[in-house]
Amino acid sequence: MTDTVTDAGYDSMRARLVDYLRLHVGMEQISERVLQAIGNVPRHLFVRERDREFAYNDYPISIGHGQTISAPHIVAIMCTLMDVKAGMRILEIGAGSGYHAAVLAELTGERGTVYSVERIPELMKFAQQNLSNAGYRNVVVTTGDGTLGLPEHAPYDRIVVACAAPAIPEPLTDQLKHGGRMTIPIGGRVQELYMIRKNEVISKEKIGAVVFVPLIGKYGF
Numbered sequence: 001m002t003d004t005v006t007d008a009g010y011d012s013m014r015a016r017l018v019d020y021l022r023l024h025v026g027m028e029q030i031s032e033r034v035l036q037a038i039g040n041v042p043r044h045l046f047v048r049e050r051d052r053e054f055a056y057n058d059y060p061i062s063i064g065h066g067q068t069i070s071a072p073h074i075v076a077i078m079c080t081l082m083d084v085k086a087g088m089r090i091l092e093i094g095a096g097s098g099y100h101a102a103v104l105a106e107l108t109g110e111r112g113t114v115y116s117v118e119r120i121p122e123l124m125k126f127a128q129q130n131l132s133n134a135g136y137r138n139v140v141v142t143t144g145d146g147t148l149g150l151p152e153h154a155p156y157d158r159i160v161v162a163c164a165a166p167a168i169p170e171p172l173t174d175q176l177k178h179g180g181r182m183t184i185p186i187g188g189r190v191q192e193l194y195m196i197r198k199n200e201v202i203s204k205e206k207i208g209a210v211v212f213v214p215l216i217g218k219y220g221f
């Protein structure tokens, strides 16, 4: 272990990150429950070893293969929009480091499950390893084209797309439960984050501008 920071050091960095999010992003966009979940997830175990000391700063960090772990505030905002209740079945597209899945796992609890699909096999292994090191047993990471969803465990209460899509992939709305919610960034270099609600009709609410890596696949770029 080449770590120069102690566990107590990471704990206090994490507490400072939570305070920062509470003060600077604000409670309209981030719920107290989500802040607690962020406060429980050891984010330094979801970046490469050399980047651990930066893990509690509010910006994205490279995880290799041209991909990034999203900034904490964006994870917090998306998780708040998802309004996750204990026991829910959640699908994430784009596991990356596994961090966002870990925050969702905190929110759905032991009775719920998070399924996460990752296109790049090396990152699927990275996410699995990180989640296992951090002690999460209710997250299942698989490799494949997430634009097709994961029909074998559908329907889902919530779907989170962690990469930018040209449009909403139809398999994802098909695999969303009635009464379910999905968050997805749509657009080119800069995207709009949308919250989708599936009831008798599918409604789309624009949340704000975001920048994600592209969703690559059959119903992606």
Ligand code: SAH
Residues within 6 Å of the ligand: 067, 068, 069, 070, 093, 094, 095, 096, 097, 098, 099, 100, 101, 117, 118, 119, 120, 123, 144, 145, 146, 147, 162, 163, 213, 214, 215, 216, 217, 220
């Ligand atoms: N949620 C991640 C960050 C995701 S970055 C975290 O918390 O660290 C977006 C990820 O989506 C990348 O790892 C990229 O490889 C993946 N991706 C892109 N297109 C995909 C697809 N069609 N299916 C599954 N994963 C995809």
